Amino acid sequence: MMYMKSAYEIRDKYLRKDMLPTIFCPGCGIGSVLQFTLRAIDDLGLNQDEIVWVSGIGCSSRVPGFVNFDGLHTTHGRALAFATGIKLTNPDLKIIAFMGDGDAAAIGGNHFIHAIRRNLDVTVILINNFTYGMTGGQVAPTALKGLRGTTAPYGQFENPFDIAGLAVAAGANYVARWSVFNYLQGINSIKKALSKEGFTLVEFLSPCPISFGRRNRMKTAPELLRWYQKITVPLAKAKKMPPEELEGKIVIGEFADRDRPGLVREYEAYKKRAKKMMGWEE
């Protein structure tokens, strides 16, 4: 069904008209990922009034302002800490955290891994564009070695974070990574993520031609998409490849799909245990 609905229909149903146009540059991938997310919500038939969008700072973090839902646009990197308070106070609310790679993996890295460790019931949609787009193209902690940014003008010399890998190791219930080129897989992954308890993450390689592409000889979104096709390797194929061949590549696919109890369920059980231990309840 979802593939039949026009983008206009999705836009009119879910976006705040008085907030448009968005701040996004031509060729930016955030709008695509937003559309995937809204289509997933639409297809699942989720109640718009029972979803809260949270975000930190950066281009992708401006998304909660454009969607017609409750939204909390917070401080840089802290979205998941705010989300912890919202979710535990009102467990009926579904939380979507729309984050960037710098937001989630640099300044918010500690909140990110601890939210996963707790298995906070939240769906993180993560825009990975290897750069700080809003501030003009500084290198992000996901930038592959050699990629250029204004703060590493001669090419990144540090090792990158594999965010999806980090999330799997920290214990997330669902982790997938795609590029915006993987339209159907992306929507299906978001649907799965939104349907599960606990921490779920869908990471997208997303083009930023203006701040990132121009500095790396890929001035347009199509060039970046072609580059994604070149550097991404599906998980099944990657499993058969020797490690040296995977150097400089990014594996895409579903990395975790498990059903550990989420933080809300754990805390409800904890409350019961407390009352029992204090003799307040049988």
Next chain:
Amino acid sequence: MRYPFPVGKSDFIQGDEAIARAAILAGCRFYAGYPITPASEIFEAMALYMPLVDGVSIQMEDEIASIAAIIGASWAGAKAMTATSGPGFSLMMENLGYAIMTETPIVVVDVQRGGPSTGQPTLAAQGDIMQAIWGTHGDHMLIVLSPSTVQEAFDFTIRAFNLAEKYRTPVVLLTDAEIAHMRERVYIPSPEEIELVERKLPASEEEAKLPFGDPHGDGVPPMPIFGRGYRTYVTGLTHDERGRPRTVDAEVHEKLITRIFRKILDHKDEIISYEEFMLDDADVAIVSTGIVSRSAIRAVKILRERGVKAGMVKINTIWPFDFDYIEQLAERVGKIYVPEMNLGQLYHLVKEGANGKAEVELIAKIGGEVHTPMEIVERVVG
């Protein structure tokens, strides 16, 4: 409702414990914290009580996350609190500013210890007065309360929640290691004896659309709680009455920030609290806050015995500060002494208030010990 501690009777407890019990009785149902001396006992008491009263107590990864979590909880409808000491309070400055900008009712307890940096973890100080008022960046306004006894730690915690809810603002309860760890007799009232204030909620669809407006003319907009169908957008960016970012519009910025000031300063008579002691005929006044006030009261008694017409004022609300009152006081007395456990912070507020009408002298003491009454007496008699 059943409480996990005796109510309607007195108990002999520490300041930290009193703060936790007061929070529970004030209706606080969300606590997030990070361990730190000398505030950890507040967290430990909350950890014990919260699950029993169907509230949440959670240990976050740091103090940045702690204050973030309580702001989120507040937007989801809970009364929420965190507690810390200097090093953690420094980390909270970022989101304290966010709470001010988004007009989120929260209570932040800072149990002061010697600083800067890790300083003296177990010893009391009053070195965070200026930080509590001015620590976060940008023009801002908030409320800071300062108790001097364990009973006041209890009472002011309830007041902190009421003020936070009433004015949709963060309130800092600024106490210190001495009060936090001292045991005193405290009357814990039963719920019927406690007057509680709840935040304004939107009375109409129209009001709900202006979460940062001023529909009642008192500067305090009703708060549309998440999950109730209002579809509210909240941002730390400069925003208009509807909450939409308007970051380059000077008029919008001025209107927002001046209202955040006005909603508190227009009600300062209700917010400000101080207590006078033997001041009617005094020609020497001592102005103090927090634990030092205990020594100051004794010092006044000794001075009176020695024939010095001394009196004192105990400042309960550090911010907003009553500069006008201090000026009137300065007109009545010849000299004002300000004993405090730092190298001069309250002193500067008092000096500004006195406006040259009386000489103001600082009696500074640092290192972790409270002034003895005689240390104050000797400075006054020279």
